Amino acid sequence: MIAIHQNKVKVVQSSFSSEIENQREKALKKLKDITKNQFNRVEKDYLISVINLFEESSPVKIIEATPNEIITQIANIGIIPPNSRFYKNGRAKKTLKSFILEALNYTSLRSSFYPNYFRKIGVKTCVYCNSSLTITAKKTSNNGYSAKFDVDHYHSKDKYPFLSISLFNLYPACASCNRAKKNDEIEFELYTELGAKTLKSEYKFKLHPYSKAKYLTTKDSKNIEFTFEEPIYANPNAKTFKDVFHIEGIYQTQNDLIEELIIKSQIYNKSYLKALKSNFSKLSLHPELFKRTLIGNYVEDKNIHKRPMSKLVMDIAKDLDLI
Known part of the structure; x- marks a missing residue:
């Protein structure tokens, strides 16, 4: 991606x-x-x-x-x-x-x-x-x-x-x-050959508006909804990822990952994150590694290929202001 x-x-x-x-x-x-x-x-x-x-x-x-x-x-x-x-x-x-x-x-x-x-x-x-x-x-x-x-x-x-x-x-x-x-x-x-394309993915998972609120009210992961956004393709004959690979269908089975992120977004508020960074300062963790440990996956688009589900996790974590 x-x-x-x-x-x-x-x-x-x-x-x-x-x-x-x-x-x-x-x-x-x-x-x-x-x-x-x-x-x-x-x-x-x-x-x-x-x-x-x-x-x-x-x-x-x-x-x-x-x-x-x-x-x-x-x-x-x-x-x-x-x-x-x-x-x-x-x-x-x-x-x-x-x-x-x-x-x-x-x-x-x-x-x-x-x-x-x-x-x-x-x-x-x-x-x-x-x-x-x-x-x-x-x-x-x-x-x-x-x-x-x-x-x-x-x-x-x-x-x-x-x-x-x-x-x-x-x-x-x-x-x-x-x-x-x-x-x-x-x-x-x-x-x-374009450096910019290696830093930011043109694909994105996005949490539906009110999904977080609905889940926190009902505690039912079925209320968690998201979309998968693709770039506008120049080739009119090109098929989309949704059409060929059924991306949303694959990830609709992974609502538990989003559920965990929503819970973490409630636990790890800004003041708590600040306290965690202070308490774990002796570990001398790189900021990127600290964030990766927090959400359980990579947090930068350039690392998408290193671990399964990294794109979904990092996009939703950003939507929830976790990272």
């Missing part, structure tokens, strides 16, 4: 430079192996264009390509040829898309590379709903468990399989939001 500066991401990418280069080399070798199969002229041309992107001499490092570079390559290479399919003895064997995805090894990277990469960037929660972590635990054949990192391909890997491991095309997302989005077009820029 908030953007991350591209420069921050590039610094992290530089710390993984050897692993990223290893990904490129392996992908290039496997992509070249695909050419041994029989494809029509359109398919061959498409495959050669993809191979050229992964060559060391390519002017664009496609795995580290910036959002603008990704847009350029989409225009240059385009959507994978329709119904592209490798035939063997007259029978459909495997799509060219499947060949490319296997060559780029996206599935394996979900457990071997992306967890460490995104942890270093500071993303632990779904960038769309902020209600869930992005790790999915799956049972292994030996009755153990393995963790896989869920990411959404902003530009669909079904249409553009060559972007399946392009890091700026990967948006950490929970399994539910990933399934919900599918190939829908949404207008949300996770990676930006």
